[in-house]
Amino acid sequence: xxxxxxxxxxxxxxxxxxxxxxxxxxxxxxxxxxxxxxxxxxxxxxxxxxxxxxxxxxxxxxxxxxxxxxxxxxxxxxxxxxxxxxxxxxxxxxxxxxxxxxxxxxxxxxxxxxxxxxxxxxxxxxxxxxxxxxxxxxxxxxxxxxxxxxxxxxxxxxxxxxxxxxxxxxxxxxxxxxxxxxxxxxxxxxxxxxxxxxxxxxxxxxxxxxxxxxxxxxxxxxxxxxxxxxxxxxxxxxxxxxxxxxxxxxxxxxxxxxxxxxxxxxxxxxxxxxxxxxxxxxxxxxxxxxxxxxxxxxxxxxxxxxxxxxxxxxxxxxxxxxxxxxxxxxxxxxxxxxxxxxxxxxxxxxxxxxxxxxxxxxxxxxxxxxxxxxxxxxxxxxxxxxxxxxxxxxxxxxxxxxxxxxxxxxxxxxxxxxxxxxxxxxxxxxxxxxxxxxxxxxxxxxxxxxxxxxxxxxxxxxxxxxxxxxxxxxxxxxx
Amino acid sequence: xxxxxxxxxxxxxxxxxxxxxxxxxxxxxxxxxxxxxxxxxxxxxxxxxxxxxxxxxxxxxxxxxxxxxxxxxxxxxxxxxxxxxxxxxxxxxxxxxxxxxxxxxxxxxxxxxxxxxxxxxxxxxxxxxxxxxxxxxxxxxxxxxxxxxxxxxxxxxxxxxxxxxxxxxxxxxxxxxxxxxxxxxxxxxxxxxxxxxxxxxxxxxxxxxxxxxxxxxxxxxxxxxxxxxxxxxxxxxxxxxxxxxxxxxxxxxxxxxxxxxxxxxxxxxxxxxxxxxxxxxxxxxxxxxxxxxxxxxxxxxxxxxxxxxxxxxxxxxxxxxxxxxxxxxxxxxxxxxxxxxxxxxxxxxxxxxxxxxxxxxxxxxxxxxxxxxxxxxxxxxxxxxxxxxxxxxxxxxxxxxxxxxxxxxxxxxxxxxxxxxxxxxxxxxxxxxxxxxxxxxxxxxxxxxxxxxxxxxxxxxxxxxxxxxxxxxxxxxxxxxxxxxxxxx
Numbered sequence: 001x002x003x004x005x006x007x008x009x010x011x012x013x014x015x016x017x018x019x020x021x022x023x024x025x026x027x028x029x030x031x032x033x034x035x036x037x038x039x040x041x042x043x044x045x046x047x048x049x050x051x052x053x054x055x056x057x058x059x060x061x062x063x064x065x066x067x068x069x070x071x072x073x074x075x076x077x078x079x080x081x082x083x084x085x086x087x088x089x090x091x092x093x094x095x096x097x098x099x100x101x102x103x104x105x106x107x108x109x110x111x112x113x114x115x116x117x118x119x120x121x122x123x124x125x126x127x128x129x130x131x132x133x134x135x136x137x138x139x140x141x142x143x144x145x146x147x148x149x150x151x152x153x154x155x156x157x158x159x160x161x162x163x164x165x166x167x168x169x170x171x172x173x174x175x176x177x178x179x180x181x182x183x184x185x186x187x188x189x190x191x192x193x194x195x196x197x198x199x200x201x202x203x204x205x206x207x208x209x210x211x212x213x214x215x216x217x218x219x220x221x222x223x224x225x226x227x228x229x230x231x232x233x234x235x236x237x238x239x240x241x242x243x244x245x246x247x248x249x250x251x252x253x254x255x256x257x258x259x260x261x262x263x264x265x266x267x268x269x270x271x272x273x274x275x276x277x278x279x280x281x282x283x284x285x286x287x288x289x290x291x292x293x294x295x296x297x298x299x300x301x302x303x304x305x306x307x308x309x310x311x312x313x314x315x316x317x318x319x320x321x322x323x324x325x326x327x328x329x330x331x332x333x334x335x336x337x338x339x340x341x342x343x344x345x346x347x348x349x350x351x352x353x354x355x356x357x358x359x360x361x362x363x364x365x366x367x368x369x370x371x372x373x374x375x376x377x378x379x380x381x382x383x384x385x386x387x388x389x390x391x392x393x394x395x396x397x398x399x400x401x402x403x404x405x406x407x408x409x410x411x412x413x414x415x416x417x418x419x420x421x422x423x424x425x426x427x428x429x430x431x432x433x434x435x436x437x438x439x440x441x442x443x444x445x446x447x448x449x450x451x452x453x454x455x456x457x458x459x460x461x462x463x464x465x466x467x468x469x470x471x472x473x474x475x476x477x478x479x
Numbered sequence: 480x481x482x483x484x485x486x487x488x489x490x491x492x493x494x495x496x497x498x499x500x501x502x503x504x505x506x507x508x509x510x511x512x513x514x515x516x517x518x519x520x521x522x523x524x525x526x527x528x529x530x531x532x533x534x535x536x537x538x539x540x541x542x543x544x545x546x547x548x549x550x551x552x553x554x555x556x557x558x559x560x561x562x563x564x565x566x567x568x569x570x571x572x573x574x575x576x577x578x579x580x581x582x583x584x585x586x587x588x589x590x591x592x593x594x595x596x597x598x599x600x601x602x603x604x605x606x607x608x609x610x611x612x613x614x615x616x617x618x619x620x621x622x623x624x625x626x627x628x629x630x631x632x633x634x635x636x637x638x639x640x641x642x643x644x645x646x647x648x649x650x651x652x653x654x655x656x657x658x659x660x661x662x663x664x665x666x667x668x669x670x671x672x673x674x675x676x677x678x679x680x681x682x683x684x685x686x687x688x689x690x691x692x693x694x695x696x697x698x699x700x701x702x703x704x705x706x707x708x709x710x711x712x713x714x715x716x717x718x719x720x721x722x723x724x725x726x727x728x729x730x731x732x733x734x735x736x737x738x739x740x741x742x743x744x745x746x747x748x749x750x751x752x753x754x755x756x757x758x759x760x761x762x763x764x765x766x767x768x769x770x771x772x773x774x775x776x777x778x779x780x781x782x783x784x785x786x787x788x789x790x791x792x793x794x795x796x797x798x799x800x801x802x803x804x805x806x807x808x809x810x811x812x813x814x815x816x817x818x819x820x821x822x823x824x825x826x827x828x829x830x831x832x833x834x835x836x837x838x839x840x841x842x843x844x845x846x847x848x849x850x851x852x853x854x855x856x857x858x859x860x861x862x863x864x865x866x867x868x869x870x871x872x873x874x875x876x877x878x879x880x881x882x883x884x885x886x887x888x889x890x891x892x893x894x895x896x897x898x899x900x901x902x903x904x905x906x907x908x909x910x911x912x913x914x915x916x917x918x919x920x921x922x923x924x925x926x927x928x929x930x931x932x933x934x935x936x937x938x939x940x941x942x943x944x945x946x947x948x949x950x951x952x953x954x955x956x957x958x959x960x961x962x963x964x965x966x967x968x
Contacts, residue, residue, distance in 0.1 A: 083543045096542065103536050105543060204542035209774035237545050238776050315774055318576050321585030322540045326641075337633060341578055364576075364769035373771060 004028045008074045008168045008222045009249075012115075015073035018062065022055035022073030026117055029075045033119065033166045041141050042161040044080045045088055046120040051075070054117045071229060072115030077161040077170035080121035081128055082213070083202035084108055087118075091204050092136035093126045095348025096329045105202020106237070107171060107213050107230040114229045119167050122157030126350045127320065128178055128206040130154050131422040134413055135352045142409075145187060145448060149406040152182030152422075155216070159186040162216045169226050170216045175206050176308050177401075177426025179214045180438035184401035184451020187440045189223045189468070190216050192426075194458050195433035196241040198227075199234030205319040207312035208239075210430040220439060220468040224248040227461065241459070251462040252469035257290030259463065262394035262455075266297045268424055271403040274444035279400050282441050282452045285474030286398070286467065296390045296397065300382040304428040305420060307383070310363045310376035311431070316353075317360030323348060355416065384432045391457040396467050399425045401438040401451035425453060435461050439471040489702055490660040498737065500699045502729050503706055504659035508672060509650050510682040511619065511690040512555045518618045518649035519546030519588065526688060530642035538647045540583030545775050552649035553595075555681045556616045557781060557789045559651050560596030562675050562796055563611045569780035570595045572616075572773040577766045580633075581621035581641045589617035589652075591770045595779065601655075601675070602798060603667045604813055610656030621646035651681070657696065657706065662725040666718050669693055674797040674822045686717055693721055697728045699736065707732065708742040712756055714749045724749040728756050800826045808839045816847040824855030837865030838872045841881075849885045858892035867896035879952035880905040905953065910962075913946070913954050917962045920945035932967055939963060 002019050005011050014020045030048050037043060058072050078084060081091045083101035085108075090096045104112070112118075125135035133141040133156025141156040143149040144164035151160040155172030159182035162170050172179040174192035183190025191214040198213045205211060215226035225248075232245035263283060271279075283293050325331035325344035332343035349357070363372040390397060402422055412419040429436040435458070438451035452471055456464035490501045514524050520537035536544035560567045573591035594615035602608050622645050627637025653672065659665050673691060676684040684691040698709035712728055715721045727749075732742050747756040795803070800821045801812040807830060810817050820826055825846050832842035845864060850857045867888065871881040880900065887899045900906075920942045921928045930938035939960065946959045 083541075089542070091542070099542075101536075101541065101543070103541075103544075200543075201545050202543040205775075207774075236547060238547050239774075314771060318574050318586050318769070318771070321576060321578065322542070322583065324578060324580075324585055326580045327539060327583065328541070337580060337639075338578075361769065364771055366767045366769075369769075369771075 006165075006168060007219055008071065008076075008217065009225055011074050011168060012071055015058070015062070016068065022058040022062075022117065023052065025073050026051050026055040026075055026119070029119060029165070029167055032164070036144070036164050037166070039142060039147055040144055040160050040164050040166075041139055042077070042122055042157045042164060042166055043120040044090055044092060044123050044138055044157070047087060047118055050087075051117050051119050058115060058117070069113060069115030071111065071225075074116045074169065075119045075167045076111060076116045076226075077120055077122045077158055077167040078108060078118050079124055079155050079158045079170070079172045081124060081173060081204040081206075082108055082171060083204070084118065084121065087121065089121065089204070090138070091127045092124045092138055093348065093350070093353070094137045094330055095323045095344070096204075097137075099329050101202070103202065105213075106199035106234045108202065110230050111171075116229070120161075122155070122161050122170060122172075124157055125154035125178075126353050127204070127316070128154040128173055128175055128211075129316070129352050129356055131177070131181060131419050132407075132412065133157060133182070134409065135350055137350055140409060143186060143406045143448075146406065146446070149408050149448065150185065150411075152185035152402070152406060154178040154182075155190075156182045158216050159183050159188055159190065162186070162188045162218060168218060169222055171213060171226075171230070172216055173203055173206075173211055173213050174426075174430065175210045175212075175312060176430050177423040179216065180426050180436060180451065180453060181402045181422060183216055183438040184440070184449065184453075185406035187449030187451075188216050188218055189220050189437065189439055189472075190214065190451075191223045191227055191437040192429065192435060193227055193231060193461060194241070194435045195430075196239050197231045197435070197459065197461070199230075199237040199240050201234055201236040205315075207315040208319060209315060210308075210312060212430070220437075220465060220472045221249055221252045223437065223468070224252050224465050246459070246461060248461055248465050251465040254466045254469070255289060256286055256467055256470045259286075259291045259396070259467065260294050260394040261286050261291045261467065262296040262390055262397035263293050264298050264301070264397060264399060265295045266299060266301070267399060268302050270421060270424065271400050272405065272444055275400045275403060275405070275450050278442045278444065278450040279398065279452060282398060282471055282474070286470055289470050289474070291467075291470075294394050296393055298383075298386045298390060298428070300379065300386045301428055303379045304383055304431055305424055307376040307379035307431060308423075308427045309359070309420060310372050311380065313356040313360030314363045314373050314376075315360065317357045317364065320349075320353065320357055352416075380431045383428055387428075387432050387434065387457065395456070395463045396460065397455040398467075399453045399455065401425060401453040405444040405446065405448035405450060429455055432458075434458055435464055437464055437468050439468050439475070441471055441475045488658050488660065494660050496699065496729060496733065498733060499701055500729075500733050501702045502660055502662075502725070503657050503698045503700060503709070504662075504665050504725060505657035505696040505709075506655045506659065506665060506668060507694045507696070508653045508655075508669065509692040510559075510653065510676055510684055512552050512649040512651060513680060513682050514549055514551045514555065514649055516549060516551075517647035518549050518552050518616070519647055522647065524648050525644075526690065528644055530640075530644060533644040534646075538583065538643055540585075546588060546773075548776060548779065549649060552616060553779065553781065554789065555649075556595055556614065556651050557786060558679045558793060559614050559653065559676065559681050560599065561786075561790050561793055562679050563596070563599035563601055563614060563653070565596035565599030565611060565614060567596055567781060567786050568593070569778060570615075571778045572776045573770045574773050576769040579620065580639060581623045581643070581646065583621065583643065583646055587618060587620065588773055588776070590615035601668065601671060603664060603671055604798070604801065604818055605664075605667060607664060609658045609664070609668055612654045612656050614651050614653040617650050617652060619645050619648040619650050662722040662729075665695065665725055666722045669718050669721060670822070671797065678794055678797060678800075678824065680794075695721060695725055695728075697725055697732070698742070699729055699732045707736075708744050710742065710744065710756075711746045712749050713746060713759065716751065720749060720751050723751075723754060724756060727754060731756065797821050804829060804843070807833060808843045810840070810843060816843050820847050823850070825850060825853070825857065828855070828857055828861060831861035832865045832868065835862040835865035836869065837861070838868035841868035841871055845885055849889055853889070859888045860893045863888055863893045863896060870896055870900065874955055874958070876900055876905055877953055877955040879947065879956070883952070910958065913950070913958055914962055916946045916949045916954060917942070917959060917966070919949065921966070931963065
């Protein structure tokens with residue numbers, strides 16, 4: 001048997017050219033899952049049998065000379081807040097335990113159409129609310145690089161799955177950094193596309209105006225490949241941008257000569273010194289590769305976290321109201337309907353979800369709307385204006401992804417503010433609706449990986465991937 | 480509903496209630512739009528199907544499902560806006576958050592401070608102009624059936640059944656200004672609105688089936704003072720019930736105020752069998768709906784071309800139709816015949832009868848009296864009816880005979896009026912024969928004749944009746960009357 005390539009593009013090419021079979025690939029990844037999943041707990045569900053059957057079907061197609069998709073045979077892990085037809089989708093919450101959606105999320109059906117094989121549903125902070133995956137109702141995911149540490153969150157399972165070699169690529173969702181931050185902490189590439197570039201249909205909503213689906217990968221090129229596969233207009237999502245998917249893979253190797261890279265001089269403080277050191281090295285590397293570094297300011301950035309923790313919980317309080325025990329998921333019976341709602345939601349939701357529902361309910365309440373939600377929307381506009389001014393001067397902006405490297409379990413669970421601060425550099429892009437990605441760039445404290453974040457204006461995925469590719473090269477070349 | 484400090488519209492003296500009280504009514508009318516599919520999904524919008532068959536992930540509010548706005552619903556909502564003289568403006572959707580088992584997402588997608596249609600008006604057939612504050616789009620809820628318990632409500636029931644077929648059906652809520660001063664005007668408003676909605680194809684507007692639901696905000700005050708505290712009356716299921724409910728509620732409020740009490744702002748339930756309203760919930764219990772802009776939808780900004788196309792393609796509205804029918808027949812626009820025929824959408828048919836050579840007045844009356852259940856396009860060919868009107872006009876048939884022939888035409892969906900009349904042996908009686916019958920009738924009822932001679936016109940009925948009976952309906956009533964008048968001198 002030929003060696004199994006470690007990248008999605010390599011696997012797809014090897015299978016299409018019949019060097020290996022899809023079954024060989026899937027068996028190899030499933031073996032890796034069997035070997036390490038007990039330690040990592042990246043998955044809520046491993047769909048081994050369905051994955052093998054899918055692989056066999058692809059092999060049969062190839063043997064019969066039938067056409068196959070561009071990702072045929074590529075294993076992929078799917079965050080467990082994306083609906084998968086007939087396959088349990090829990091959002092790592094007891095309230096949805098056992099629920100099997102009668103439909104596929106658009107991203108899931110697009111990947112299947114492209115021939116990708118789902119290996120399982122990955123763990124997350126309940127309803128994507130958290131930065132460490134410790135908020136899962138089904139137990140935390142451990143960082144494959146140091147199992148005493150968190151993988152980041154909320155898409156910790158998807159990041160860990162790729163870092164542990166359970167799949168070459170995976171899907172996550174990013175509302176305030178939930179793809180980029182765990183990518184940084186697990187030493188993999190993570191992309192949050194422009195709001196509206198990827199359909200949200202079938203993504204269990206946390207904060208609708210901020211949520212966006214994106215990939216994890218071991219290489220920038222693979223991340224571009226998966227972004228291409230899931231992007232493009234979807235009539236089922238009214239906020240989907242009415243444009244076809246852009247070509248992105250080619251950008252990765254175009255280099256950064258002549259590009260203008262923004263350095264934020266008023267970046268909110270708090271990053272670990274090693275993280276700042278890596279950031280400075282990244283600027284130097286890009287400059288050496290022919291880019292120009294331009295100092296910019298983003299004065300509203302320091303308000304982003306506050307605005308986020310009003311807007312996201314406000315939308316969440318409404319989005320999660322449907323989990324009422326009436327139609328699906330958990331129901332705790334009680335004497336009357338209102339008591340049933342209360343008992344069901346008290347038993348079904350974890351503490352962080354309850355905290356955000358209460359926060360959001362308060363922020364939207366009569367008499368408080370203007371002071372909280374209304375003001376947060378104004379901050380959101382100011383941040384967008386800051387970025388607009390900045391992008392008149394630069395093509396992309398570089399910041400750390402996370403102020404800290406992966407921390408030990410329990411480090412921040414009793415201090416929500418400390419946990420929220422993990423997302424201080426990732427949140428502003430969600431508020432602006434812009435794309436951003438995290439690229440591994442050396443290590444920080446305790447030898448844990450550091451991620452550098454590339455921010456770009458709306459639909460600026462192509463320049464973003466150019467810079468991502470250059471950073472990857474500078475960090476030691478594509479794996 | 481805005482509570483203007485002082486009413487701009489003052490009730491006339493005959494519209495005032497006893498004791499110098501003035502009634503103030505505003506109506507909130509929900510209409511289901513006659514779209515093929517739901518407001519935000521592709522499931523059929525169809526009444527009366529097996530429960531929970533017209534559903535999908537969006538309708539059920541399944542995790543991850545997203546709304547996509549139905550263009551036809553927007554089109555119909557704009558038609559309503561244009562027909563009610565509203566401004567159509569760029570608008571957005573909001574979420575109205577509250578828990579109820581038949582509301583799948585635990586929020587209703589509605590419009591809040593920036594609705595599609597604003598600032599319109601509706602002119603009642605009697606001439607009064609009622610302001611329309613807004614007409615906005617929103618989705619309907621599912622339908623609950625509470626089993627067990629005495630009230631049929633959720634409280635105290637053993638269990639509840641939910642049908643989500645109605646969930647997500649497009650609604651337009653039409654909110655009037657508090658310009659209505661009498662229960663008659665309220666009824667007239669709803670009847671005219673219903674006629675408009677039918678004519679423009681926006682809704683079948685059936686109150687009995689719930690595709691048109693009317694809530695009335697009722698208050699009373701003394702003219703020149705601030706409006707009184709209002710109560711919202713729900714569960715009004717017919718136009719007649721609307722009038723009764725408003726009259727009852729006004730009386731109730733006046734009684735409370737006259738005895739020194741105060742009106743609580745509350746929602747009240749109309750019980751049609753009992754003929755009274757009951758407290759449903761008081762304002763203090765009202766939910767905080769936590770409205771906020773719906774992030775799953777983008778702003779709706781109909782293009783100027785689209786709005787113009789809706790305007791250009793709007794069919795003739797009932798008011799214009801009444802004017803046209805009035806011009807055609809000489810009947811007043813407010814006459815019952817004109818109102819009824821337009822309400823039924825049969826004005827084009829009357830025109831067709833006239834175009835086929837028929838007599839306009841007789842065409843109108845025949846259609847009013849004989850085509851109550853025939854719909855806008857009666858089965859009887861216009862030309863067939865035209866012939867009948869001519870036979871009567873030319874005194875070939877008496878009115879009574881013509882009525883019999885009309886019934887035959889309706890029953891068989893048309894036919895040759897002359898042939899039917901011949902087959903029945905109808906022929907106009909010659910005047911001398913009628914004169915003889917009139918004389919016989921006078922001789923048989925000298926008392927009635929004496930009264931008639933003394934100027935009592937009503938007394939003519941007894942004589943005419945005798946002639947009709949003697950002639951077996953063949954005598955023409957108008958000729959009989961003419962003979963009697965000539966005898967009276």
